[in-house]
Amino acid sequence: MTLAWAVIAVIALTGLFAVTKLLRRLVWAFALAFGALLFVHFQTNPAEAATAGAALGGSLLVASPLRALLLRWFF
DSSP states (O other), rough: OOOHHHHHHHHHHHHHHHHHHHHHHHHHHHEEEEEHHHHTTTTTHHHHHHHHHHHHHHHHHHHHHHHHHHHHHHH
16 A cells, blocks of 8 residues: 555545444544554554554544535535
């Protein structure tokens, strides 16, 4: 997995999960599991793991406003 694919996957999955109510609750479990895997991956490639972690954190911060924006736009 390259750095670009990790960042794209994190942003896309978090954006999709933020829209639905049931899956929104699983976002934090996903984030914790992904964070633990990134911590292990940090030992072999710190730059890639730190960048993917930053993308995960940023997408979690954007998930709530994005959900509100999408729900206002559709309803």
